[in-house]
Amino acid sequence: MISKVIHNLDEALDGLEDNMTVMFGGFGLCGIPENSIAAIRKKGTKNLTCISNNAGIDGFGLGLLLENHQIKKMISSYVGENDEFERQMLSGELEVELIPQGTLAERCRAAGSGIPAFFTPAGHGTEVAKDKEVRVFNGKPHILEHAFNASFAFVKAWKGDETGNLIFKGTARNFNPSMAMAGKITVAEVEELLPAGSLEPNAIHIPGVFIHRIFKGSVFEKRIEQRTVSKHN
């Protein structure tokens, strides 16, 4: 058995340097690597290019790195709910590249699959297609998109074992599996870290081969962005 277990957050972030491109799993605040984000804030790594579907909110998620001026550029599909983000974007401090969500996911999946580029119909005829090669397949125009190239991927899973096998829960899965596959170094934080053999092999979502470092997160606050409820009858 190959162990991927690390014992402190310094080890988790070993090799993370200024100016790197880094992926963060999560959709909104659901399934984000809270513990790694907190550790990066503490470490103070600067000028990061962050690939993440969203950019957190003020005071939580990637909002913590934004307010500490650690992010140079965000690559996302939707960045709605963050005043500090808006301020930095409008003042020119923060670069933002918006790309379609499915293309974002596929650029992660491609990176983790040894596929350098692919054609997708998403964004054809829009400003997303600017300067991109267009080819017609089955009578329909598609644009060329490239795999991401990220030094680190930080992901969050529900359960993991010592060898790095991961199982996700509910819609907290989202971008975590494809980013886990894509990172040159992938750091997984989990709610439950179990001995090898504890997880049913048939139930593994991401095999440990893709994971370089795994640790049990000390705190999972799991904030809810839009608490919506049905009325009791």
Added chain:
Amino acid sequence: MALDKNGIAKRIAKELKDGWYVNLGIGIPTLVANYVQDDIKVEFQSENGILGMGPFPLEGEEDADLINAGKQTITSLPGSSFFDSSMSFAMIRSKKIQLTVLGAMEVSDQGDIANWKIPGKMVKGMGGAMDLVASAENIIVAMQHTNRKGDSKLLEKCTLPITGLNCVKKIVTDLAVLEVHSELGFVLRERAPGVSVEEIVSKTIGKLFVPDNVPEMSI
């Protein structure tokens, strides 16, 4: 009388067919789930990674690990499944989702849609809208017929940045149901109860074909 948001959602719900997988966008489209007819079975997909999405949870039963693409807490129904984002868009691109319902700022008489960006305003992003409109075979737009200034949102050509070209098939507004036809432009199929054809004509800028008989919609 013009329809309210729930009226628009109710009319769109009548378009759903038994056995369909359906993606509902944020806003009015989300309300469609409340009006599914009793005699059909459909499953709702949310692009953040669930098929078989259920209603909002009861108070106290919210789960931070179970949300929709609008980041609202939801529930899952028997038979539901979870998957990652790349698989979610795989099923969208490969046309496994039979219907997409989404809102729009503008639609052209060629079926172009603009719904993600207003120049000069804070841009929040397209989310999954560009992927959905590029691949879905059946797209219904749910929107008001005019904007807050009273200007038509049904145009010859979109003035706002495009989300997708030649993709919208049907539009349900507070005033009318229209189809998009490659030569005729907008084809007026139904009008809201008590709304005249003249009112719809006066509030539609794009090319509009009015058949001899335009029935009132039944809701």
